[in-house]
Amino acid sequence: MTGQNIYDNDAFFENYQKSRSREVNFNDCIETPILLAMLPDLRGKKILDIGCGMGQHAKQYSDMGAKSVLGIDLSEKMLAYAKAHHSAANIVYRRMAMEEIETIPDTFDLVTSSLVFDYVEDFAGLMRKIHRLMKKDAELVFSMSHPIVTAWDGAYDRYTRTETGERLYANLRNYCQEGLRKVDWVVNGYECYHRTVSTLINAIIRAGFVLEECQEAHISEEMRNRYPALFGGTIHRPEFIFFRCRKSD
Numbered sequence: 001m002t003g004q005n006i007y008d009n010d011a012f013f014e015n016y017q018k019s020r021s022r023e024v025n026f027n028d029c030i031e032t033p034i035l036l037a038m039l040p041d042l043r044g045k046k047i048l049d050i051g052c053g054m055g056q057h058a059k060q061y062s063d064m065g066a067k068s069v070l071g072i073d074l075s076e077k078m079l080a081y082a083k084a085h086h087s088a089a090n091i092v093y094r095r096m097a098m099e100e101i102e103t104i105p106d107t108f109d110l111v112t113s114s115l116v117f118d119y120v121e122d123f124a125g126l127m128r129k130i131h132r133l134m135k136k137d138a139e140l141v142f143s144m145s146h147p148i149v150t151a152w153d154g155a156y157d158r159y160t161r162t163e164t165g166e167r168l169y170a171n172l173r174n175y176c177q178e179g180l181r182k183v184d185w186v187v188n189g190y191e192c193y194h195r196t197v198s199t200l201i202n203a204i205i206r207a208g209f210v211l212e213e214c215q216e217a218h219i220s221e222e223m224r225n226r227y228p229a230l231f232g233g234t235i236h237r238p239e240f241i242f243f244r245c246r247k248s249d
């Protein structure tokens with residue numbers, strides 16, 4: 001099976017699970033509300049969730065009336081958690097790398113993915129594979145780390161701060177240099193791929209999609225003020241980027 005398996009690393013998984021389970025976290029407070037607002041009516045839809053992780057989204061889609069949800073993920077640990085905590089009669093969890101989705105013998109009304117495509121080397125190829133798995137008029141709605149975030153190569157501080165630690169600026173370097181980023185984040189040698197915004201958009205369009213909506217993560221001033229350590233930086237840079245695409249032919 002292709003792809004890195006960092007989520008099966010004990011230390012990384014434990015850290016991820018802890019931060020994802022906190023009452024206030026980036027996923028539930030920023031990513032999920034924006035993604036949900038971009039989704040069509042899910043009632044009766046056959047959904048593929050790529051990189052379903054611990055299954056929170058798959059369970060939400062099932063509760064929102066989806067006909068079926070196929071959640072695929074590379075990580076055994078994430079899938080074990082999903083099966084234990086977010087099961088439903090119309091959800092199937094399957095271990096599979098996103099690089100191998102062309103082997104799925106089915107087509108879907110909706111393909112979703114939350115914060116997973118940072119890990120694929122061939123983003124353009126992935127877009128083409130997803131396009132082939134979709135019915136006519138089906139939608140693809142996904143989020144990723146924002147390219148301003150993935151540009152970081154570990155060699156500079158993410159923020160310039162005041163003496164008291166308040167974030168003054170988000171720092172950015174080597175944005176135009178695309179490719180693998182290997183940084184020490186939670187564990188040594190965390191890997192993701194950096195691409196510019198135009199590379200993402202052009203890959204979507206060239207795969208045959210109509211790009212219908214793009215969002216950059218935002219969070220209310222009230223939340224920023226209430227949780228400055230966690231969300232204070234979001235005034236300077238969007239953590240995530242979101243796309244809604246339609247297969248029109």
Ligand SMILES: C[S@@+](CC[C@H](N)C(=O)[O-])C[C@H]1O[C@@H](n2cnc3c(N)ncnc32)[C@H](O)[C@@H]1O
Pocket residue numbers: 002003004007027050051052053054055056057072073074075078096097098099113114115116119
């Ligand atoms: C940040 S987590 C997001 C999980 C889930 N989508 C969510 O929003 O809660 C990223 C997920 O991508 C999965 N992943 C990483 N590389 C993958 C690959 N090549 N194929 C399939 N899943 C992958 C990881 O195992 C992990 O579950």
